[in-house]
Amino acid sequence: MVKRLEFTHPSLKGKLEVPGDKSISHRAVMFGSVAEGETTISHFLEGEDCLSTIDCFRKLGVNIEQNGTDVKVFGKGFTGLSAPSEVLDVGNSGTSIRLLLGLLAGVPFDLTFTGDESIAKRPMKRVVAPLRQMGAQINGRDDGNLIPLTVKGSALTGIEYELPVASAQVKSAILLAGLQADGETTVIEKERTRDHTEKMIQSFGGHISVDGLRITVRGGQSFKGGHITVPGDISSAAFWLAAGAIVPGSEITIENVGLNPTRTGIIDVLREMGADMDVFVDEKAGLGEEVGTITIRYSKLRGTIIGGDIIPRLIDEIPIIALMATQAKGQTIIKNAEELKVKETNRIDAIATQLGRLGAMITPTDDGLIIEGEQSLHGGKVDSLTDHRIGMTLSIASLLSDGPVELENESAISVSYPSFFDDLERLIN
Ligand SMILES: O=C(O)C1=C[C@@H](OP(=O)(O)O)[C@@H](O)[C@H](O)C1
């Protein structure tokens, strides 16, 4: 499908709430399923990725009622899951497969995972290798580096594991396996990554110890269901933060957005680039997750250098940050972001080629991008390459382009933000 995006001197104004956080929505369903008793979830992200997680647990015998953004999970406990008669299909979702491999490595039955064309290219050895060290029996293409993968549920033993990559998915997979392993499991992070799994273990009544970058869980724990209100996803809000900052005449307020410090790298970058922005931390969402309100107004930005330990705190926001940088005064350099190569697409290439089609001068490097500032964009034909974040970045770019933008594969956006174009229309003046 092709979407034609054509705007004449738009400005974006208004208040909105973005859909629920994708990382937290996945984890709420996972913990709700292996907890005892009922879990109710409100402001759940009804995006395709999180629906894939629900679908997998239904196939594992968990009764889940989903009514829009309200979800009720009738937990079965770790021991109540049943052998699926079908293959578990994670669709486009890296978070689903990597976390489920950990969560399910120790169940007493066999299962098979598959997914779409993009997930079939994404590396799985990063989770398969440590899980095998724990005793998991996982087999698949390319010695388990690529799906389809089969898991032959087996007894697990705790390990101490130093993460070779800064990845919350790998950390979470090991911790989730550790919950069913014999003894203790310790993960040592390279750099701090999003800590929603750690917070959720606690809010479901479990125990976890976090000592700097060293995180330990013990096996044999049980969890108790409860209520979870999912904060708005800062990774979705990022598109409006960028649009507000670079589209002349804009002023946007985003309410109830998650402000967990392991996710707020975009706010640090906006400040560094000189954005006109107010951030208020309002309340706790009941998960130990900070929530608040951000207001952003158009202003002239300046280029910056982004690298080091901020990268995991903004990894999914790099496509939209690259677009912001095309409008800033001076050059922007993004480095230490090689992980972008193994997302839904190779995002380093996708950003450079697709924004390049609209006239942006962006040089891909081995671990990031060099972006020239103060560029004017023109219309053209672009492609999301079936990557939701690339699709949304190109849609925001169309607000600045002189001439229509034709976006191919726009439907990918529903992976994380099904109401993206409705919200865009509401904000346009
Ligand atoms: O744990 C999570 O929910 C996620 C972790 C990140 O992936 P990596 O762990 O591969 O960096 C991120 O890119 C993804 O969108 C969601």
Ligand SMILES: C=C(OP(=O)(O)O)C(=O)O
């Ligand atoms: C990388 C992403 O997600 P996942 O790894 O879950 O596919 C993303 O949402 O940008």
